[in-house]
Amino acid sequence: xxxxxxxxxxxxxxxxxxxxxxxxxxxxxxxxxxxxxxxxxxxxxxxxxxxxxxxxxxxxxxxxxxxxxxxxxxxxxxxxxxxxxxxxxxxxxxxxxxxxxxxxxxxxxxxxxxxxxxxxxxxxxxxxxxxxxxxxxxxxxxxxxxxxxxxxxxxxxxxxxxxxxxxxxxxxxxxxxxxxxxxxxxxxxxxxxxxxxxxxxxxxxxxxxxxxxxxxxxxxxxxxxxxxxxxxxxxxxxxxxxxxxxxxxxxxxxxxxxxxxxxxxxxxxxxxxxxxxxxxxxxxxxxxxxxxxxxxxxxxxxxxxxxxxxxxxxxx
Numbered sequence: 226x227x228x229x230x231x232x233x234x235x236x237x238x239x240x241x242x243x244x245x246x247x248x249x250x251x252x253x254x255x256x257x258x259x260x261x262x263x264x265x266x267x268x269x270x271x272x273x274x275x276x277x278x279x280x281x282x283x284x285x286x287x288x289x290x291x292x293x294x295x296x297x298x299x300x301x302x303x304x305x306x307x308x309x310x311x312x313x314x315x316x317x318x319x320x321x322x323x324x325x326x327x328x329x330x331x332x333x334x335x336x337x338x339x340x341x342x343x344x345x346x347x348x349x350x351x352x353x354x355x356x357x358x359x360x361x362x363x364x365x366x367x368x369x370x371x372x373x374x375x376x377x378x379x380x381x382x383x384x385x386x387x388x389x390x391x392x393x394x395x396x397x398x399x400x401x402x403x404x405x406x407x408x409x410x411x412x413x414x415x416x417x418x419x420x421x422x423x424x425x426x427x428x429x430x431x432x433x434x435x436x437x438x439x440x441x442x443x444x445x446x447x448x449x450x451x452x453x454x455x456x457x458x459x460x461x462x463x464x465x466x467x468x469x470x471x472x473x474x475x476x477x478x479x480x481x482x483x484x485x486x487x488x489x490x491x492x493x494x495x496x497x498x499x500x501x502x503x504x505x506x507x508x509x510x511x512x513x514x515x516x517x518x519x520x521x522x523x524x525x526x527x528x529x530x531x532x533x534x535x536x537x538x539x540x541x
Contacts, residue, residue, distance in 0.1 A: 250403030250539050253471060259490050259509045266290055266474075268491035272323055272368070272501030275299055283366065289376065289503055293472050294529040297503070299323070302361045305369045309381060310358040316377035317447045318357060319479050321525065322347040332356040332418055334405045340421070346424035346480055348525065350442055354403045356382070370478055370503065371378050374380075374446055374529065391489045409530050410444050418442070424480045424523055427451055443531045451525040453481070454516045466534040467513030475512070475528045476505045482522030488512045 226519050253445070262268060270289045279285040290297035301324075322326075322343045329341040332355040342362070343349050351357035356425060361367040384396035384420045412418050422441075431437045438453035466489065479498050486504050487495040489511040506512040516522045 241306055254537060255471070255509045260507065261332075261490065262505070262507060263292070266292060266505050267485070268494060268505060269496050269498055270299070270503040270505075271499075272299070272503075276301075276368075279391045281471070290474075290476060290505060292507070294375055294473055295476070295527070296373050296375045296377065297476070299368065300371050300394045301366050301368045302367050303360050304363055306367075307524070308359045309385070310356045311379040311381045312351075312356045313353055313373060314376045314380055315353055316351050316374035317350065317444055318377070319348065319350040319372050319442070319447070319449075320359075321370040322349070323368040323370060323478075325361065325365050326363040327367050327369060328360045329363045330356075336363065336404075336508070341421045341450075344423065345420060348422055348441055348480075350418065350420045352409075352418065352444070353406060353446075354401075356403075368501075368503070404534070406445070408445070412443070418444075427453070428481075428521070428522070438457075441525060445531065446529050448501060448528050448531045448533055449478070450482060450526045451523060452526060455521055456516050456518065459515045461473075465513055466511040466538060468537045469506075469511045470508055470528065470530075470533060472508055473500075473528055473530055473533070474505060474507050475526060475533075476503060477514075477524045477526050478503050478524040480525055482516070482520050483518045484522050485515045485517045485525055486512060487514075 227248065234302050244519070267286050273289050277300065279287070282301075284306065285301050287296070287299045287314070289299055289538055290384070312332075320329075320343075322345055327343050329343060329349050329351075330340065331339045331349070331351045332338055334355070338356075380401070381396070387496060388394050388396065420443075427439070432454065436449055436458040438452045441449035442452055467487070477498075479502050481500060483497050483499050485495055485497050488504075489507045491510075
């Protein structure tokens with residue numbers, strides 16, 4: 226009997242889920258000297274350095290990651306600045322507010338919009354195929370980390386003004402699917418996707434815990450975790466290089482406190498990153514992270530593989 230493809234996929238997924246995870250030793254071919262960082266990527270981008278570089282500029286944008294998977298900008302905008310409603314047909318779009326206040330409008334799967342007033346330490350997420358917009362509110366400039374997939378194309382509700390007919394850009398009318406991607410990774414337990422949370426909310430939810438971790442998002446092309454702890458939470462493992470990823474980079478932003486990164490081949494490393502800083506490890510580079518300082522620290526991890534595999538040194 227021929228099994229329908231969709232049913233076969235369900236059977237395969239169920240059989241895989243039923244099997245216990247097994248760690249085995251393999252051999253990864255990689256350059257003896259992993260490739261250096263390619264511009265604009267750097268091991269560490271300090272938010273304070275970006276602010277100093279653009280001192281006196283009311284609005285500025287700095288591209289900090291543009292690799293084969295991700296595109297990340299740090300953007301400062303003055304109160305009243307807006308980004309019109311648009312969607313990305315095949316890319317998630319998410320932000321971390323690093324300073325100030327931003328009002329987001331994000332479309333729900335059923336077509337309604339949720340208004341979110343985000344502040345420093347907020348994580349905001351808009352799924353692919355869903356309209357979203359933002360406006361800087363309050364009395365001070367807002368700084369945000371703005372993340373999509375590489376080469377993500379925005380699609381607008383209407384043509385933008387200022388583009389003359391016959392120019393280099395034309396606004397082509399198109400029809401496309403919107404709403405939930407039927408093949409996307411579902412949230413655990415069928416829960417609705419969390420599209421906004423602030424670090425203060427997370428700290429309150431985990432009050433009394435010395436260390437904790439929970440996912441920010443798991444979708445077809447995005448994976449993230451909030452990881453919180455104290456210096457006393459660091460495991461004592463002499464010689465531990467951490468792990469690497471073979472096919473994709475990993476990057477982080479610090480939401481609370483300070484953390485120490487030791488990234489293989491990173492110039493100037495190991496180094497300590499603080500709130501608002503962005504850290505980047507290319508593929509094939511081991512990286513090891515520790516909490517430092519007297520208070521709690523939190524990092525938001527990010528990559529583009531929801532079931533990202535981690536490559537560790539074999540146990541001795």
